[in-house]
Structure formats: C-alpha cells, structure tokens
Amino acid sequence: MSQDDPRSAYEQVADDLRKKIASGVLKAGQKLDGNAKMAEHYGVAAMTIRHALDILRSERLIVSQQGRGTFVASDPVGTDSAERDGNMVDELSEIKAALELINSRLDRLEGQVRERP
Incomplete structure (x- = not known):
C-alpha cells in the first residue's frame, strides 16, 4: 500500500x-x-x-x-461486455449532455455579471 x-x-x-x-x-x-x-x-x-x-x-x-x-463472481457486473459497453456509452452521453448544459448556464451567468455596471 x-x-x-x-x-x-x-x-x-x-x-x-x-x-x-x-x-x-x-x-x-x-x-x-x-x-x-x-x-x-x-x-x-x-x-x-x-x-x-x-x-x-x-x-x-x-x-x-x-x-x-x-x-x-461468474459474471461480475451481471451483463455481457457488449451490454456493459453500450451502457457505458449511454452514461457517458448523459454526462456529456449535463456538462454542456452546465457550461451553457455558466456562460450565461458570466455574461450577466459582465453586463452589470
């Protein structure tokens, strides 16, 4: 260790x-x-x-x-590798979409802060 x-x-x-x-x-x-x-x-x-x-x-x-x-375990995660890979791709797509939404909101907030007198 x-x-x-x-x-x-x-x-x-x-x-x-x-x-x-x-x-x-x-x-x-x-x-x-x-x-x-x-x-x-x-x-x-x-x-x-x-x-x-x-x-x-x-x-x-x-x-x-x-x-x-x-x-x-004989099937450690309970699915075959193709299904695991598909699930991982789906999950990564969801994460990417969430990050894009967060970035969009952040850009909007930064723009509002810059516009303030």
Whole structure:
C-alpha cells in the first residue's frame, strides 16, 4: 500500500483487486486467497481486507460461500461486455449532455455579471 495515496488502505486494496478482476488476472470463479494471506500480501490488517472485500461484494464483483471461501463472481457486473459497453456509452452521453448544459448556464451567468455596471 502506498503511504502517498490519499485513499484509505481498504480502498487501495479494493481498487487493486477490482483492477485484477477487470484485467482477467483474477478470473471468474477463481477462489481468492484467505484474509490472512491477503493481509500479509498487502501489508495490512485482516480487518482492512474484510472491509475491502465488503466493498467488492456490494459491487457484486465477488461472492462468498460459507465454509468454502470467497470467489470472483461468474459474471461480475451481471451483463455481457457488449451490454456493459453500450451502457457505458449511454452514461457517458448523459454526462456529456449535463456538462454542456452546465457550461451553457455558466456562460450565461458570466455574461450577466459582465453586463452589470
């Protein structure tokens, strides 16, 4: 974990695991190491690992099975990649439209301020 990173240790761990899942380093169905082993690997407390895994569990990237362990979800986001890409494009289009509206309003407000005596 980086001391220079402003994020908490559990956020850094969650982000690292998230990246490994997204890149395929950790594959769907793969069992994750136990909390103690991950804590040792990352140099953090087991509670930090539990918190990071709670985040990934809430994002449906991993699943835990009582007595068996924690696994990468078989379909981490619940959709196929084409649908995910389409959803992402739609979301980015909405963000772009919102930014254009904000810029338009900002331009109008700046014009009104300049017109004031």
